[in-house]
Amino acid sequence: MTFEETTGSTLTPEAQVALDRATDSAHRHHDLLSDRAFHIKQSAVRDVFDISIQPGLISLAGGSPYLQSLPxxxxxxxxxxxxxxxxxxxxxxxxxxxxxxxxxxxxxxxxxxxxxxxxxxxxxxxxxxxxxxxxxxxxxxxxxxxxxxxxxxxxxxxxxxxxxxxxxxxxxxxxxxxxxxxxxxxxxxxxxxxxxxxxxxxxxxxxxxxxxxxxxxxxxxxxxxxxxxxxxxxxxxxxxxxxxxxxxxxxxxxxxxxxxxxxxxxxxxxxxxxxxxxxxxxxxxxxxxxxxxxxxxxxxxxxxxxxxxxxxxxFDWMGRVEASRTFYAERCTAMLRALGEHMPDGVTWTVPDGGFFIWVSLPDGIDTYPLLTEAIDAGVVFIPGAAFTPGDAPSAQLRLAFSAVSPDEIAEGIRRLTPVIRRAVEGRAS
Amino acid sequence: MTFEETTGSTLTPEAQVALDRATDSAHRHHDLLSDRAFHIKQSAVRDVFDISIQPGLISLAGGSPYLQSLPxxxxxxxxxxxxxxxxxxxxxxxxxxxxxxxxxxxxxxxxxxxxxxxxxxxxxxxxxxxxxxxxxxxxxxxxxxxxxxxxxxxxxxxxxxxxxxxxxxxxxxxxxxxxxxxxxxxxxxxxxxxxxxxxxxxxxxxxxxxxxxxxxxxxxxxxxxxxxxxxxxxxxxxxxxxxxxxxxxxxxxxxxxxxxxxxxxxxxxxxxxxxxxxxxxxxxxxxxxxxxxxxxxxxxxxxxxxxxxxxxxxFDWMGRVEASRTFYAERCTAMLRALGEHMPDGVTWTVPDGGFFIWVSLPDGIDTYPLLTEAIDAGVVFIPGAAFTPGDAPSAQLRLAFSAVSPDEIAEGIRRLTPVIRRAVEGRAS
Known part of the structure; x- marks a missing residue:
C-alpha cells in the first residue's frame, strides 16, 4: 500500500484544509460546524501510523515504546x-x-x-x-x-x-x-x-x-x-x-x-x-x-x-525501566552512528540524553513534507518537522524515532533515507 | 460514611457554585480559568456514586448494568x-x-x-x-x-x-x-x-x-x-x-x-x-x-x-441480552409494585418498556434535592430530578434505577424511601 492509498491523498496540509472546507461547504450541514472544528488538524503522526505497519517499510515515524520486554x-x-x-x-x-x-x-x-x-x-x-x-x-x-x-x-x-x-x-x-x-x-x-x-x-x-x-x-x-x-x-x-x-x-x-x-x-x-x-x-x-x-x-x-x-x-517495573534505558540508548547510538556515516554535509541533528527521538535539520529552504513520499517509496517513514510547530509553514526539519526499531533496522532505515535527503540537499545547492 | 462526609458538603448546587467561585477567586490563578470552566458542573450522579457503594445503603441511584450474568x-x-x-x-x-x-x-x-x-x-x-x-x-x-x-x-x-x-x-x-x-x-x-x-x-x-x-x-x-x-x-x-x-x-x-x-x-x-x-x-x-x-x-x-x-x-452476546431483558423487566416490575403499594397520593411515576429507570414525580413545589440527605439517613439513595434538566431550578422529580439491585432490595429500598417522600408530601400539604 502506498502513502497515497493509505491517506487517500498526496495533498499538502494546506491543500487538505482547502479541500476539507470545499467538501464541508458542499453540504447544508456545513453551517452546523463550530468555529473550532476548522482548527482541528490532521495529525501528521497519525497520517503515517497506518503505513508504518506495512510490511517491508522501516518506520522511524511513530514513537511507540518497545514492548517486547514485557512479561x-x-x-x-x-x-x-x-x-x-x-x-x-x-x-x-x-x-x-x-x-x-x-x-x-x-x-x-x-x-x-x-x-x-x-x-x-x-x-x-x-x-x-x-x-x-x-x-x-x-x-x-x-x-x-x-x-x-x-x-x-x-x-x-x-x-x-x-x-x-x-x-x-x-x-x-x-x-x-x-x-x-x-x-x-x-x-x-x-x-x-x-x-x-x-x-x-x-x-x-x-x-x-x-x-x-x-x-x-x-x-x-x-x-x-x-x-x-x-x-x-x-x-x-x-x-x-x-x-x-x-x-x-x-x-x-x-x-x-x-x-x-x-x-x-x-x-x-x-x-x-x-x-x-x-x-x-x-x-x-x-x-x-x-x-x-x-x-x-x-x-x-x-x-x-x-x-x-x-x-x-x-512486578519489577523499575527493573524493566532500567533495562529499557540501556536498550533505548543502544538504539539511539545506532541511529547517531548511521546519521554520522551517511548524512551529507549541511545536515545536523540533536544528540539526546534519553527518550525516543532525534531531530534532524536540513539546510534552510528545504521542505521535508514532500520528501516523505519519496522516503516511503524508498522504504522508510519519518515525520516531517512542520507537524511539530504551530502554523503551516514549511519546515526543514524531520523527526526520527529510534524507540521501536532494532539497531540493524535503524541502520538500514537511515541508509534508505540518505539518498532522499541527499537529493534534497543537492537540489537546493544546484 | 454520611453524605456530608463523602461530598464534603451539605450545600445545595447553587451554594456550591458560589463557594467554588469564592475559592477560585482567592487564588491568583483564578484569572487563568476559561469562561467554560465555570460552566462545568458537578454531576449529581457522580456525587452519589461513592456513597452508593457504602455497605448497608440500597442504591437506586446509579444506572449500573447487572454484570453477574457475564461469563x-x-x-x-x-x-x-x-x-x-x-x-x-x-x-x-x-x-x-x-x-x-x-x-x-x-x-x-x-x-x-x-x-x-x-x-x-x-x-x-x-x-x-x-x-x-x-x-x-x-x-x-x-x-x-x-x-x-x-x-x-x-x-x-x-x-x-x-x-x-x-x-x-x-x-x-x-x-x-x-x-x-x-x-x-x-x-x-x-x-x-x-x-x-x-x-x-x-x-x-x-x-x-x-x-x-x-x-x-x-x-x-x-x-x-x-x-x-x-x-x-x-x-x-x-x-x-x-x-x-x-x-x-x-x-x-x-x-x-x-x-x-x-x-x-x-x-x-x-x-x-x-x-x-x-x-x-x-x-x-x-x-x-x-x-x-x-x-x-x-x-x-x-x-x-x-x-x-x-x-x-x-460468545452468545445476544442470548445474554435476551436473558437480561427478562431480568431487568422483573426488577422494573418489582419497583413498580413497591411504588404502587407504598407511595402516598399525589406521587406519580412512569411505566417504562425497557431500560434502567423510573421517573417519579412529587407534587409541584417540592424540591427533591434536600430529600436526598434524609433518604441516605434512611438507608437509600436516589438522584434528584434537577440533575436531568438544564439550569438550577428545583425539581419535584427524582430518578430511581432498578438495573443493579435485586427485587428484594428494590422492595426494601422503596420501603425506606416512603417515609421521606410521605413527609415531604404531607409537609407541603400542611
Missing part, C-alpha cells in the same frame, strides 16, 4: 485473575478520579523522579496524557488566549490545544532547552500586545520531537518567570525516566507544587495500549480540572487501571 | 489469550478510528436493531459514548449555540454540552416521548429570537432518566422536523436492545443516514468498565468528527477493544 505470560495471568476474581468491579463503572490504589502508585512513580510530596487526592487518572492536554486547554483557554510551547513540541498537544482556538506561541530552544531570556522576552512582547497568556506547555526531559532536555540550571528559572507573570506551567513528562545514564533530572513540579500542573503517563514505563496517564493538579485548581475530566469520559477504565496497578505493584 | 471465567481466559498471544498489539498504540474488527461488529449490533446500512468506515470507536457527546459539542457548537434536548435528559450529556457554553433548550415530552408539535414550536421561537440551533440530543428508547420511549409513529416526524430546519439529530441509544418484550423500535438513524449521528455503547450490552462506545457518523461529517476524537484521546485502548470484539465474536 506477557505473567500479565496474561494477572489480567485473567483480575477478571475472574474482581470482574464485577473491573468491568463496572468506577470512580471518576480513578482508583485509589493506582493514584497511590502514581505517587511512587513520581517519587522515583524526585516529586516527593504528591498526594493521591490531587491526582486524576486520565485516558492517556492526551486527554489531560485536552482538558487543560478546555479549563484554561478562551479562544485567542495564548499557550506558550517549545519550538518544536509534541504534535498531539498542538492538535489538542488548537481545537480550543488558542494562540499557540512557540518559544525558542537551544541545546539546553527553553531559553529563559527568550521566554521572558516573548511573554513581555505578548503582554505588550494585549495578549492573555494562560500556560506554558513544556516537555522538559527529552522533548518530543527534538530529544532536547531542559538543563538543571534553567528549570527553576523557567518556573520563576512563569510564576512572576502568573502563567501556569503544564509539565508533560512521559519520558523522564528513560534517561540513558545518570540520575533523572528533577521535574519542574518537584519544587513548585503551586505553579506546575504535572502530567504523567504509564505509556512509556508500562504500555500505551491501556490508555492511562495521570494529572497531578495544584490543589486550588483540582476541582475545576476534575469536573472537566469527568465531563469528557465519566471515568477511566477500571479494568485497565487494575492491570496497571497490578503491574506496578507486583 | 467471567471465560472472559478471563479470553483476556489472557489476547495478552499472551497478541499482547504486542493489544498493549501498543492502535488506530485512532478503532479496530476494524470491532467496527464491523458494531455494525452487526446495529443491524440487530434495524440499522442495516452501516459502513465500518463511518464508525469511530470512542471512550464510552460520553466521549462522543463531548466531541459532538466540540465539533458543532460555538458558545451560545442552541442544543435541543428532551426534558428530562441524561445528566452526563448535559455536563458534556455545558462545558462548551451551549444554550441547552429542553423540549417537553409526554408518555410517547418528544412532542413533535412542541419541538416545532420551540425551533420556530428560538429561530425567531435569532438563535442558531445545532443539534437535537435525544435518547429515543427508554430515555435516561424518565424511561420514556419515543413512539414509532413520531420517529420519522422528529427527524423530518429537524431536517427541514437543518438541525442535526444526535441519537444516543445505549438501552435500545433492553426492551422488556416485543421487537426493539427502529432507531432514528435507520431511515435517515444523512441527518442522524448515532451513538452506540458497549456498556449496557457488555460491560461499562471497558469504556467503549461508538459513533456512526454521516459521511459528510466524518472527517471533522474523527479528527476531533483523535485530538482528545489519540486512540481507544486496543486491549479493551480486542476483549470486546472477542466477546461479541465468540
Amino acid at each position: 506477557l505470560d505473567e500479565l496474561a495471568d494477572v489480567s485473567a485473575d483480575i477478571i475472574r476474581n474482581h470482574g464485577l468491579a473491573a468491568l463496572q463503572y468506577g470512580p471518576g478520579q480513578g482508583l485509589q490504589e493506582l493514584r497511590e502508585l502514581a505517587c511512587e512513580v513520581m517519587a522515583a523522579e524526585g516529586i516527593l510530596d504528591a498526594d493521591p487526592a490531587d491526582i486524576i487518572i486520565t485516558t492517556g496524557s492526551q486527554s489531560a492536554q485536552d482538558v487543560a486547554a478546555k479549563v484554561f483557554c478562551n479562544p485567542g488566549d495564548v499557550v506558550l510551547c517549545e519550538d518544536p513540541t509534541y504534535v498531539g498537544a498542538l492538535n489538542a490545544f488548537e481545537a480550543y482556538e488558542v494562540d499557540l506561541q512557540p518559544v525558542p530552544m537551544d541545546s539546553d532547552g527553553l531559553v529563559p531570556a527568550a521566554l521572558e522576552e516573548r511573554i513581555h512582547s505578548l503582554r505588550a500586545a494585549g495578549k492573555r497568556i494562560k500556560f506554558l506547555y513544556t516537555i522538559p526531559s527529552f522533548n518530543n520531537p527534538s530529544g532536547i532536555t531542559l538543563s538543571a540550571e534553567r528549570r527553576d528559572a523557567v518556573v520563576r518567570i512563569c510564576r512572576e507573570n502568573n502563567i501556569l506551567v503544564l509539565e508533560d513528562n512521559p519520558y523522564g525516566m528513560l534517561r540513558f545514564d545518570g540520575e533523572p533530572l528533577v521535574p519542574l513540579r518537584a519544587n513548585h507544587p503551586e505553579d506546575v500542573l504535572y502530567l504523567g503517563s504509564f505509556s512509556k514505563i508500562f504500555a500505551p495500549g491501556l490508555r492511562l496517564g495521570w494529572a497531578l493538579v495544584p490543589k486550588h485548581l483540582f476541582r475545576r480540572f476534575y469536573l472537566a475530566c469527568e465531563a469528557v469520559v465519566l471515568c477511566p477504565s477500571p479494568l485497565t487501571q487494575m492491570i496497571t496497578a497490578a503491574y506496578l505493584r507486583d | 467471567l471465567d471465560e472472559l478471563a481466559d479470553v483476556s489472557a489469550d489476547i495478552i499472551r498471544n497478541h499482547g504486542l498489539a493489544a498493549l501498543q498504540y492502535g488506530p485512532g478510528q478503532g479496530l476494524q474488527e470491532l467496527r464491523e461488529l458494531a455494525c452487526e449490533v446495529m443491524a440487530a436493531e434495524g440499522i442495516l446500512d452501516a459502513d465500518p468506515a463511518d464508525i469511530i470507536i470512542t471512550t464510552g459514548s460520553q466521549s462522543a457527546q463531548d466531541v459532538a459539542a466540540k465539533v458543532f457548537c460555538n458558545p451560545g449555540d442552541v442544543v435541543l434536548c428532551e426534558d428530562p435528559t441524561y445528566v452526563g450529556a448535559l455536563n458534556a454540552f455545558e462545558a462548551y457554553e451551549v444554550d441547552l433548550q429542553p423540549v417537553p415530552m409526554d408518555s410517547d416521548g418528544l412532542v413533535p408539535a412542541a419541538l416545532e414550536e420551540r425551533i420556530h421561537s428560538l429561530r425567531a429570537a435569532g438563535k442558531r440551533i445545532k443539534f437535537l440530543y435525544t435518547i429515543p428508547s427508554f430515555n435516561n432518566p424518565s424511561g420514556i420511549t419515543l413512539s414509532a409513529e413520531r420517529r420519522d416526524a422528529v427527524v423530518r422536523i429537524c431536517r427541514e430546519n437543518n438541525i442535526l439529530v444526535l441519537e444516543d441509544n445505549p438501552y435500545g436492545m433492553l426492551r422488556f418484550d416485543g421487537e426493539p423500535l427502529v432507531p432514528l438513524r435507520a431511515n435517515h443516514p444523512e441527518d442522524v449521528l448515532y451513538l452506540g455503547s458497549f456498556s449496557k450490552i457488555f460491560a461499562p468498565g471497558l469504556r467503549l462506545g461508538w459513533a456512526l457518523v454521516p459521511k459528510h461529517l466524518f472527517r471533522r468528527f474523527y479528527l476531533a476524537c483523535e485530538a482528545v484521546v489519540l486512540c481507544p485502548s486496543p486491549l479493551t477493544q480486542m476483549i470486546t470484539a472477542a466477546y461479541l465474536r465468540d
Whole structure:
C-alpha cells in the first residue's frame, strides 16, 4: 500500500484544509460546524501510523515504546485473575478520579523522579496524557488566549490545544532547552500586545520531537518567570525516566507544587495500549480540572487501571525501566552512528540524553513534507518537522524515532533515507 | 460514611457554585480559568456514586448494568489469550478510528436493531459514548449555540454540552416521548429570537432518566422536523436492545443516514468498565468528527477493544441480552409494585418498556434535592430530578434505577424511601 492509498491523498496540509472546507461547504450541514472544528488538524503522526505497519517499510515515524520486554505470560495471568476474581468491579463503572490504589502508585512513580510530596487526592487518572492536554486547554483557554510551547513540541498537544482556538506561541530552544531570556522576552512582547497568556506547555526531559532536555540550571528559572507573570506551567513528562545514564533530572513540579500542573503517563514505563496517564493538579485548581475530566469520559477504565496497578505493584517495573534505558540508548547510538556515516554535509541533528527521538535539520529552504513520499517509496517513514510547530509553514526539519526499531533496522532505515535527503540537499545547492 | 462526609458538603448546587467561585477567586490563578470552566458542573450522579457503594445503603441511584450474568471465567481466559498471544498489539498504540474488527461488529449490533446500512468506515470507536457527546459539542457548537434536548435528559450529556457554553433548550415530552408539535414550536421561537440551533440530543428508547420511549409513529416526524430546519439529530441509544418484550423500535438513524449521528455503547450490552462506545457518523461529517476524537484521546485502548470484539465474536452476546431483558423487566416490575403499594397520593411515576429507570414525580413545589440527605439517613439513595434538566431550578422529580439491585432490595429500598417522600408530601400539604 502506498502513502497515497493509505491517506487517500498526496495533498499538502494546506491543500487538505482547502479541500476539507470545499467538501464541508458542499453540504447544508456545513453551517452546523463550530468555529473550532476548522482548527482541528490532521495529525501528521497519525497520517503515517497506518503505513508504518506495512510490511517491508522501516518506520522511524511513530514513537511507540518497545514492548517486547514485557512479561506477557505473567500479565496474561494477572489480567485473567483480575477478571475472574474482581470482574464485577473491573468491568463496572468506577470512580471518576480513578482508583485509589493506582493514584497511590502514581505517587511512587513520581517519587522515583524526585516529586516527593504528591498526594493521591490531587491526582486524576486520565485516558492517556492526551486527554489531560485536552482538558487543560478546555479549563484554561478562551479562544485567542495564548499557550506558550517549545519550538518544536509534541504534535498531539498542538492538535489538542488548537481545537480550543488558542494562540499557540512557540518559544525558542537551544541545546539546553527553553531559553529563559527568550521566554521572558516573548511573554513581555505578548503582554505588550494585549495578549492573555494562560500556560506554558513544556516537555522538559527529552522533548518530543527534538530529544532536547531542559538543563538543571534553567528549570527553576523557567518556573520563576512563569510564576512572576502568573502563567501556569503544564509539565508533560512521559519520558523522564528513560534517561540513558545518570540520575533523572528533577521535574519542574518537584519544587513548585503551586505553579506546575504535572502530567504523567504509564505509556512509556508500562504500555500505551491501556490508555492511562495521570494529572497531578495544584490543589486550588483540582476541582475545576476534575469536573472537566469527568465531563469528557465519566471515568477511566477500571479494568485497565487494575492491570496497571497490578503491574506496578507486583512486578519489577523499575527493573524493566532500567533495562529499557540501556536498550533505548543502544538504539539511539545506532541511529547517531548511521546519521554520522551517511548524512551529507549541511545536515545536523540533536544528540539526546534519553527518550525516543532525534531531530534532524536540513539546510534552510528545504521542505521535508514532500520528501516523505519519496522516503516511503524508498522504504522508510519519518515525520516531517512542520507537524511539530504551530502554523503551516514549511519546515526543514524531520523527526526520527529510534524507540521501536532494532539497531540493524535503524541502520538500514537511515541508509534508505540518505539518498532522499541527499537529493534534497543537492537540489537546493544546484 | 454520611453524605456530608463523602461530598464534603451539605450545600445545595447553587451554594456550591458560589463557594467554588469564592475559592477560585482567592487564588491568583483564578484569572487563568476559561469562561467554560465555570460552566462545568458537578454531576449529581457522580456525587452519589461513592456513597452508593457504602455497605448497608440500597442504591437506586446509579444506572449500573447487572454484570453477574457475564461469563467471567471465560472472559478471563479470553483476556489472557489476547495478552499472551497478541499482547504486542493489544498493549501498543492502535488506530485512532478503532479496530476494524470491532467496527464491523458494531455494525452487526446495529443491524440487530434495524440499522442495516452501516459502513465500518463511518464508525469511530470512542471512550464510552460520553466521549462522543463531548466531541459532538466540540465539533458543532460555538458558545451560545442552541442544543435541543428532551426534558428530562441524561445528566452526563448535559455536563458534556455545558462545558462548551451551549444554550441547552429542553423540549417537553409526554408518555410517547418528544412532542413533535412542541419541538416545532420551540425551533420556530428560538429561530425567531435569532438563535442558531445545532443539534437535537435525544435518547429515543427508554430515555435516561424518565424511561420514556419515543413512539414509532413520531420517529420519522422528529427527524423530518429537524431536517427541514437543518438541525442535526444526535441519537444516543445505549438501552435500545433492553426492551422488556416485543421487537426493539427502529432507531432514528435507520431511515435517515444523512441527518442522524448515532451513538452506540458497549456498556449496557457488555460491560461499562471497558469504556467503549461508538459513533456512526454521516459521511459528510466524518472527517471533522474523527479528527476531533483523535485530538482528545489519540486512540481507544486496543486491549479493551480486542476483549470486546472477542466477546461479541465468540460468545452468545445476544442470548445474554435476551436473558437480561427478562431480568431487568422483573426488577422494573418489582419497583413498580413497591411504588404502587407504598407511595402516598399525589406521587406519580412512569411505566417504562425497557431500560434502567423510573421517573417519579412529587407534587409541584417540592424540591427533591434536600430529600436526598434524609433518604441516605434512611438507608437509600436516589438522584434528584434537577440533575436531568438544564439550569438550577428545583425539581419535584427524582430518578430511581432498578438495573443493579435485586427485587428484594428494590422492595426494601422503596420501603425506606416512603417515609421521606410521605413527609415531604404531607409537609407541603400542611
